[in-house]
Amino acid sequence: MRTERKLTRLDRVFARLDREPERPAHIDVPRMSRHRVVLFASTLAFYVAIVWAIVITSWLVRFDWQVMFFRPYQQWPEIHAFLDYYVVLGQRGPTAVMIAAWLGWRSWRQHTLRPLLVLGASLLLLNITVGAAKLSMGRLGPHYATSVGSNEMWLGGDIFPSGHTANAVVTWGILAYLASTPRARRWLSAVSAVVSLGVGLTTVYLGTHWLSDVVLGWAAGLLILLALPWCEPLIARAETGIFDLRDAWRNRRRGTAPAPAAPVGAPVALSPLDSPAGDEEPVVREPVAASRPPRPQGGYLAPGPHLARSERTPVTPIGSRRPPQSDRVTRGTTSARPLTGG
Secondary structure, eight states: OOOOOOOOHHHHHHHHHHTSOSOOTTOOOOOOOHHHHHHHHHHHHHHHHHHHHHHTTOHHHHHHHHHHHHOHHHHOGGGHHHHHHHGGGGOHHHHHHHHHHHHHHHHHHHTOSHHHHHHHHHHHHHHHHHHHHHHHHOOOOGGGOOSTTOOOOSSSOOOSSOHHHHHHHHHHHHHHHTOSSHHHHHHHHHHHHHHHHHHHHHHHHHTSSOHHHHHHHHHHHHHHHHHHHHHHHHHHHHHHHHHHHHHHHHHHHHHTSOOOOOOTTOOEEEOTTTSTTOOSSOEEEOOOOOSSOOOOSSOOSOOOOOOOGGGOOOOOTTOOOSOOGGGOOOTTSOOSSOOOOO
16 A cells, blocks of 8 residues: 655755745845945945054054053953853854854745855855955964064964954844844844944953954954845855755655556546547547456455356465366365365
């Protein structure tokens, strides 16, 4: 007996997404408008200016040293314990898990993979751009500074720009980017700005970053958020590709299962080439009666015409119990061995 295939958890997820293949009408995809392009260019110019100010050891480097000698963690020690936990809002691992859980629920509700794909694209850009800047400039942090007044560049460090600050800007700002209404976008933008500002200043308080590291981290995260509309076509193609791979995998799994047999007596449709008159519309033949009954589901009895019980050879899963044909006793004769019905 053929049973229905039991759906896996992945099948249930894709079935939920297939319920509404098109994106909801009230959710618009951000476009790279002229206003956004101007903001992106301005932020990029600010990014380059900060880097140049550190390279030439300008007044910004001196201000970094003044803040470091001020030692905020000694000025306000009563908030040290709280800020040790607050800075976790800028760590990539915990924040990525929290935001991914929320966006996963959004994907489930909106029947689209776009929220999760946008988060993945933003984190990928963050790792590439910020990681490359850290390794290429190699600035040392305040706790490892070698000489007072120097910019501490190209000495093997990895703190410029601040990864905590850039990560806070991107992970919390992605909620505002994916907001479905203008009001929600404004509120989430304000919340993400406060969180990222607090995380950056907390790293300065703890002495793990220079102030210029934090400023550059804000600019690096904002550049990623502003550049996300350029990634939207690629994200849409990735979503389509994931569903295509899912369909191909599902068809491959179904191809291994036996095809269902056509029911007996069902009408058979012929193509125009098979019809005798060459009609353009398909011809439906009337069902033809089967010449013999269908095979039983058990499969133990061989198909064939109906015979008398004495003329049949019983077939069981372990074989026949009757002797060969040459030793069979004909009907009507006396036999020392009684005949059984098998």
